[in-house]
Amino acid sequence: MEKMSCPSTVSGRTMFCHLDAPANAISVCRDATQVVVAGRNIFKIYALEEDSFVERLNLRVGRKPSLNFSCADVMWHQMEENLLATAATNGAVVTWNLARPCRNKQEHLFTEHKRTVNKVCFHPTEVHMLLSGSQDGFMKCFDLRKKESVSTFSGQSESVRDVQFSMKDYFTFAASFENGNVQLWDIRRPDRYERMFTAHTGPVFCCDWHPEDRGWLATGGRDKMVKVWDMTTNRAKEIYCVQTIASVARVKWRPERRWHLATCSMMVDHNIYVWDVRRPFIPFATFEEHKDVTTGIVWRHQHDPYVLLSGSKDSTLYQHMFKDASRPVDRANPEGLCFGLFGDLAFAAKESLMTGEAGRKPYPAGDRRYPIFFFKKPDVTEQFAQVASALSVFESESDGSSRMDWFIKTARRYLLSGKPFAELCDHNAKVAKELNRPQVSTTWTMLRIMFSDPGNPAPPANHNMSKLGNIPLMNSFNLKEMSSALNERNKENRQDNLHNLETNLNNDENEETEGSDGQAEYLFGDAELDDDDLYSMEHENQAEEAEFSLPQEAFPLRHEIVDHPAAPEPPAEKPESPQVSGSEAESFCLTPMESFSLISVSQLLYQPQLTPSFFSPVVREMLDHYAEQGDVQMAVSVLIVLGDRIRKEIDELTQEHWYMSYIDLLQRFELWNVSNEVIKLSTCSAITCLNQASTTLHINCSNCKRPMSNKGWICDRCHQCASVCAVCHHVVKGLFVWCQGCSHGGHLEHVMEWLKSSNHCPAGCGHLCEYT
């Protein structure tokens, strides 16, 4: 009969009215025409008119209202339209009969609970049965025809936060507790619960049975989670989990929508969210009207999914229409970028964005894109926005693992401190050269020349200086013509880029075949769309950047992300784009055309009137340039080696940015030592303090496998020395190495010694130890 009243006839609009006091809970009557609002200082019934709330009744009567009126919860009977029940903060359970002729509608008063009653709940089909849950840890079932409770259920624990009768099982109710447990009871058996499980860490503030699905129970807790449990199995199974941003105060399933539920939070966050539990990362819809925390939510009609009522601490009562809800998904950025273990890059973006790109080469196997979500219901307004993202995977070439080699090797071999400046430069120049990076090498040499003390010429040890790499630059090293020199360089680079193009074309072919192989494994998306862009961009770049940029590793996607507000740290990614190394590794070898004649020119540099500070602007530009290119490694290394000579020229923030990027990169390549060295050598306070954070190492005792909570070498649980060397059986107080497989280990040198003779664990456990 209920179902006859068609939901769609409930028309209305989003509206609100001011209450006199903060609300604690609300409830609607069966036919959805009236709503009761209860709070510490308010207890009123409002009628829901077409476009406004109209106050019908004030139940708070009497000169000096007692604490019985101070309601923590209220519920309107769903069978009997004159019956209401409230839970009072002083521990009273009160029922109200609207049919009473006098002003005071109070009918029964049960004062059996010793502490605040948190929740009352009428049985959905049984007229006279009322259940309450209190802070004192008891739940009581009242028969409204009697003056006292008929049965008491002891949760054997702390306070009860919520009680809910099951919609489908006549005898079952669920109770949630402050210690994180949820119990299931049979109303006929007050002696012990049927089932108990731990649902949350910290209090479970609320629970709600699914209106249709018999076995589903949603719980919300202080740990900011909403969980959906399947209770039909032997063990309660968590089937969905939604992570919200604040502790969850109330949860209510949305009528007629199997997967939807509404939540509001206890603190900080004032919005009401409607979630699709299958898509837990973004709310399906939000209502953002309230100015203080929402304390009560209820769907206006039990078969109408479009109207939600809510009460709040801000003393307002709202009716929210679903069509006015905001849909966060519309504002979300469906773009994502991630690097794989071997330098692969996956990139997902809205389809429209991808197709909009000009000059895209279609994926040879045709567009195979799959929308990520399917919806059973065809109702367009009721769907999540179609977020068909296209996922592209860019694989590195077959020699992919060696692609970033130059980076790793450089990081390992560069010397950043500990020697005189000139020697550092020479060393690093040599390293760069050996790694086939002549330009970098040249830069180092130049730096040495610029900043070395003129009166104390560099040691002759710099054998590579007068040879290949640096020559063309020396050539133009008349300082007044610096820019022209750079242009010169640029020309070279353009040539170089032509080379690149060729190599890239070759690569392209490789990639094409590989790509299609790899592609078969992915369900969605068109990979390899960008190789063409790559070239076009490259040309463009060259045209645009007339001065001295080296557009070697243009990578179109990157630019998009840089512009994107949602991607906060673009520089961290930059140098990792596989193309960097590709082109740089393939970089040209300069034709040694002007080789030897220029040494004489270089002598001119030692003119005493040129102070090092004279070079600073140039060096600064150079650093900017490298960083812009994605080679933060160079930027940071130079920064450290030059130290005070250049530091003041570059503003702190930029420096910090470079450092952060470089450190991030080093850590991704697991170059922990180098990264630590960089942190130590940096002068930015924000960087050096990185070393001081999270310096705690948690270890387990090797005997009893439990966490070591104390300092020292003895586990306080099993009272044995925890870190004993398996070889010499002494306690290790220094470098300790252990096998992660069997957790035996010992002194580094002992274990190394041991492994020379045997592969098995020195402890005799028979494990074939592997050390990384």
Next chain:
Amino acid sequence: MDSRDSGATWEGLASRDAGSRDAAMESLHQEVMKRVESIGPVPETPYSPAASDLNHILARILMLSKRCPYDDVKEKCIWILRSIQDIGVRIPRPLGNGPSRFIPEKEILQVSKVDARTQSIFEEAFSLGRLDNISLVMGFHPQYLECFLRTQHYLFQMDGPLSLHYRHYIGIMAAARHQCSYLVNLHVNDFLHVGGDHKWLNGLKGAPQKLQALGELNKILAHRPWLLTKTHIESLLKAEEHSWSLAELIHAVVLLTHYHSLASFTFGCGITPDIHTDGGHTFRPPSLSGYCVCDIANGNGALEEMLGNHQATEVSGEVEVLMERMKQLQECRDEEEASQEEMATRFEREKTESMLVTTSEDEECVPSRDVSRHFEDTSYGYQDFSRRGEHVPTFRVQDYSWEDHGFSLVNRLYPDVGQLLDEKFQIAYNLTYNTMATHQGVDTSMLRRAIWNYIHCMFGIRYDDYDYGEINELLDRSFKVYIKTMVCSPEKTTKRMYESFWRQFQHSEKVHVNLLLMEARMQAELLYALRAITRYMT
């Protein structure tokens, strides 16, 4: 041997490994002998720097000989002291008797011998560098102590929004508010140790403006937290370059409340200075004139002892009466129901009555190392909640509770601390051994709740579901005086007060009460502060 090396030595003594303790002990011995020889047996100038260095070391050895949880170290230290005394060096001797002025030393130190858990906690605290008198006294309740130390360690050592020296300075500010010289000294040392600026210690004016701004909050929070409003919070958060971030503020608030309440505990249990610090030991030979000043000031004379004993016999049966009352309350509660109006007036009555419980103004005695310079506006003290004239609305726990609201806010802005505090509150509130004095198997939950709610009542915090008539039944006047003094102006706590309530109860039970008071006070302050912050945020 310079101080750096000796630092390593001290650390070695705290090691759990007997071997390394032995080695450290040996080197310590050698060092002492070396110094003794260099100075000569009877120093001509008693205040030469070398001598004061030596005295420093000797004081520490003395401390170790008394407090070290390891017996081998203890014995060795005693032996060292004896041996150098034999060659004519003046050695220090502890002042006062034990970690607390109120509780006999023997009883406190016995605990660790009986309880293995306490012992292991002490060892751990010791290896972390400090086993202070507070911990020793709390050793009566190892379950709580463990949690307390963990929280304190987290607040001061672990990752957090505030820098280390800020944390200690805030600790100093908070403790100074109650003129708690013990805590101030403790943190002055720590503050300097983590590289704090000496100038700050000359008073709040020497500190950065940011910290100065915190002074007001400190003051209000310590004495009249109900006056805290969101404008206070706003003024801290929006002060241009000196402004606090929310996370920093939460950290600061937790530290402030922690130290206000810890000051209560310190006074409430009569914690004495640690042996190796100033005021904890003396080099004077024991004589009649050297009788501890504070003992006299506190009426800790022999005469007093006798009087106390005399009275104790008189009031025997106090416990029984209390238990009887609890039983009665338990039974009759279901039958006789007070009307709602009655309940409301009972709260008001308790509130107003708590105002009448006056604390004695005399007997201010604490030997303070010029603590006063750390705080301003000395006249600002506790004032009874809701005097006529300024009406502050009652704080209803049902509207803003720690479990529902406070926790979420703290944990959001200062992760993990909410959890730690939650645990600490719960342990303190639920701690029971089901004993009362000599009686076993007593359900004390009613009594604990009465104490907890009485303290909250003094701060104007009301529980809707509590009958405040119970407080009157369960807490007698002398106990109320003690509670009120300890919570509102702890510096006025005296030994007489400590002794005059619950005479038949054991010291461990009185310490238990102190823990309850401390945590209840901390929660009350926190609730007001957090509510103000919440209001600011919405």
